[in-house]
Amino acid sequence: MNFDQLGQAWRDENEAAATAPQRDELIAQTCRKVERFWSTIVGRDLRESVVAIALMPIFGWMAWDPTNEPLERVGAGVIVAACGFIVYWMHRARRSTPPPPIDAPLRDYCDTELVRVEKQIKLLESVLVWYIAPITGGLTLMSFGRYGWSLPFLCELALYAFLTWGLHVLNQLAVRSGLVPLRDQVQALRDGLDRTDGDLAPPAPPSTITPEAARRIGWRLFWVFLSIGVGGIVYFASTDIDYPKRSPFDAVRWRGEDPEVRLDHEWYELDAINGQSVEELRRFTRWTFGGPRWKKRFEEDLFEILARKGHRPGYRVELTVTPVGATEQQVLEDIPMSEEKRWVIYRAGATREEAGLPRFETTD
Amino acid sequence: MTAAERQRRFHELLDRSQPRWVGIARAYAQDAERDDLLQEIALQVWRSLEGFRGDASLDTWAYRVALNTALGWRRKAQTRVKRITPSDADVAELTGDRGSETEVARVLDRFLASLAEADRAVLLLHLDGVAPPEAAEIVGSTPGAYRTRLSRIRRRFEENHQPQEADR
Numbered sequence: 288m289n290f291d292q293l294g295q296a297w298r299d300e301n302e303a304a305a306t307a308p309q310r311d312e313l314i315a316q317t318c319r320k321v322e323r324f325w326s327t328i329v330g331r332d333l334r335e336s337v338v339a340i341a342l343m344p345i346f347g348w349m350a351w352d353p354t355n356e357p358l359e360r361v362g363a364g365v366i367v368a369a370c371g372f373i374v375y376w377m378h379r380a381r382r383s384t385p386p387p388p389i390d391a392p393l394r395d396y397c398d399t400e401l402v403r404v405e406k407q408i409k410l411l412e413s414v415l416v417w418y419i420a421p422i423t424g425g426l427t428l429m430s431f432g433r434y435g436w437s438l439p440f441l442c443e444l445a446l447y448a449f450l451t452w453g454l455h456v457l458n459q460l461a462v463r464s465g466l467v468p469l470r471d472q473v474q475a476l477r478d479g480l481d482r483t484d485g486d487l488a489p490p491a492p493p494s495t496i497t498p499e500a501a502r503r504i505g506w507r508l509f510w511v512f513l514s515i516g517v518g519g520i521v522y523f524a525s526t527d528i529d530y531p532k533r534s535p536f537d538a539v540r541w542r543g544e545d546p547e548v549r550l551d552h553e554w555y556e557l558d559a560i561n562g563q564s565v566e567e568l569r570r571f572t573r574w575t576f577g578g579p580r581w582k583k584r585f586e587e588d589l590f591e592i593l594a595r596k597g598h599r600p601g602y603r604v605e606l607t608v609t610p611v612g613a614t615e616q617q618v619l620e621d622i623p624m625s626e627e628k629r630w631v632i633y634r635a636g637a638t639r640e641e642a643g644l645p646r647f648e649t650t651d
Numbered sequence: 652m653t654a655a656e657r658q659r660r661f662h663e664l665l666d667r668s669q670p671r672w673v674g675i676a677r678a679y680a681q682d683a684e685r686d687d688l689l690q691e692i693a694l695q696v697w698r699s700l701e702g703f704r705g706d707a708s709l710d711t712w713a714y715r716v717a718l719n720t721a722l723g724w725r726r727k728a729q730t731r732v733k734r735i736t737p738s739d740a741d742v743a744e745l746t747g748d749r750g751s752e753t754e755v756a757r758v759l760d761r762f763l764a765s766l767a768e769a770d771r772a773v774l775l776l777h778l779d780g781v782a783p784p785e786a787a788e789i790v791g792s793t794p795g796a797y798r799t800r801l802s803r804i805r806r807r808f809e810e811n812h813q814p815q816e817a818d819r
Contacts, residue, residue: 290805296755297778301670301677310669313693314662389716389723390699393772394791396719469726472768476722479769480790 336377339370346370349429356579358432362425369421376417380410397477404470411466414458415451423447434577449515453508464501530591534629535560535604535622539586540648544569546585547611547650550622555608558616560589561598562605571596582647587633590624600624657700664696664713671779672717678763678775679721688724695720707788714781715789718772725768762808773800 349355349363384406387399426447434440538549546557546565557565568585572592576584584592593600606619636646672692673685680688696716703712759778763771769790776786776797787797 290808292755293759293808294778294780296753297674297759298670298780300753300756301674304677305669305673309673309689310665313665313669313690316690317661317693317697387719388699388702389695389719390702390712391719392715392789392791393718393722396715396722396791400723472726476768479767480792 336374339373343367343370346425356432359429360432362428362430362432365425365428366422369425372421373418380406394477394480397473397480400473401470401477404466404473408462408466408470411458411462415455419451419454423451435573435579437574437577439577446515453512457505457508460501460504528591530588530594531626532587532629532633533590533600533602533624533626534587534632535589535606535624536632537628538635538648539632540650541582542650544582546582548606548608550606550608550619554611555606555617556611557606557608559607560593560604561600562607563593563596563598568592568596583636586636586647587629589629657697660700660703660709661697664709665693667710668713668717671714674779675717675721675775677760678771679725688721691724692717692720708785711781711785711789714776714779718775718789722768722772758812762811766804770800770804773797774804777801777804 346363346366350360350367352360355363384403387396387403389396391399427444430440430443430447434443536548536550537552540547540549540554542556547554548557549555559565560568569581572585573581575592575595590600601624603621603623606622607616608619609616635648639648640646672689675692676685676688696713699716703709706712707715763774766774772790773786776789781789783794783797783801787794790797792800
């Protein structure tokens with residue numbers, strides 16, 4: 288078989304394959320695709336920004352809302368700023384890395400494409416810094432502002448850390464399975480065009496991770512995320528017990544962080560309930576429910592606090608108290624816990640809040 | 652360029668270049684995807700026509716667009732479906748059952764598929780009868796470098812296929 292015969296055979300076969308119906312179909316399809324092209328571009332731009340833009344008013348409202356804790360508002364503000372920055376950064380990255388001119392000589396095309404792919408690799412490799420960290424940082428601040436150093440905060444922190452890690456891994460996978468092989472191929476093509484010594488151009492180097500492997504890892508991560516999500520929902524659903532809403536107090540007010548309770552028109556400093564000291568209960572409530580609103584929990588969910596601490600009360604409790612202004616401690620036995628009393632406490636707090644006053648009554 | 656002028660040029664180009672585009676699609680796409688690549692080439696030529704400045708002939712310019720589109724499309728297809736390397740299995744896929752009908756063309760398809768992308772582009776230009784200066788311009792090298800590369804491809808082809816001929 289003669290090398291010089293090949294050209295004619297090649298052209299003959301392609302001439303035969305290039306039929307008139309194919310030509311007409313090409314024209315028709317091209318017209319249709321040109322119409323769709325711009326809507327695709329607009330759709331892509333919109334998709335990239337729509338999530339960030341949608342989040343901005345939500346977190347903006349949280350940052351503005353004066354009823355939120357200061358640190359919570361700062362965290363929400365960080366997220367708003369991060370969303371704005373992400374939209375700007377993605378827009379800037381897209382504009383600074385336009386695709387190479389399709390009508391350039393092959394070598395120039397490869398050079399431009401290499402620069403573009405390198406920039407995209409750097410963008411994805413640094414996604415932790417410009418995308419994930421500002422968002423999860425803001426969420427962590429919000430969580431700390433809401434719960435303080437407590438179990439809910441640690442749970443959320445663990446979730447954010449896992450999400451950060453997972454998103455980072457997925458992006459690195461995308462780099463290693465998609466962009467790095469792409470860069471290597473373009474580089475091999477470019478080197479092949481420049482090659483003046485030796486034999487023919489070698490094929491592009493094998494990628495370190497194949498798209499199939501990346502897809503497998505991606506799916507595994509997805510199942511891990513899903514398992515944690517479903518597991519979390521099942522766990523919280525199973526622990527979300529509807530505890531009775533009962534209280535032994537007629538009213539509660541606060542001297543700093545010490546509760547004072549009213550029983551039959553008499554105010555007492557509360558020292559212990561069923562042998563559980565107030566100090567222990569305060570520490571447990573803060574750790575379990577977290578945040579500055581632990582007092583609300585203490586006032587309204589006393590039954591749940593005692594039950595979750597392993598001292599489930601009955602319909603009556605024993606209170607250790609000291610009358611306000613006195614020094615001698617008293618033990619009051621068989622004090623009834625009732626739903627009526629608890630709802631009175633709840634309504635008092637809600638009424639104060641509706642009137643723009645602090646939720647908790649204090650002795651100040 | 653007016654819309655009517657653009658359309659006229661596109662139709663002219665299609666009349667002249669359709670077989671070349673078919674050949675490029677044949678060289679860079681698997682059998683089942685050739686129509687898609689051909690369509691993509693036509694679309695990119697249409698879109699790029701507005702930017703045609705007349706620095707080169709329209710046919711040379713269109714060849715560059717078609718070749719760059721095929722290379723870009725192939726890379727995207729690799730990440731979409733699977734990595735394609737010039738292994739025996741992939742050569743078989745690339746040539747396909749419904750591919751070439753003659754023995755010469757079948758050999759040619761297999762040989763094309765066994766080449767690296769840069770060499771495949773050079774061989775394609777030769778097969779399409781593009782003159783060396785014009786071909787060198789399309790790949791962005793000098794005519795001398797283009798001829799050297801082509802002669803190496805020719806040597807490799809002859810090394811691989813002459814013995815088979817002698818056996819027969």
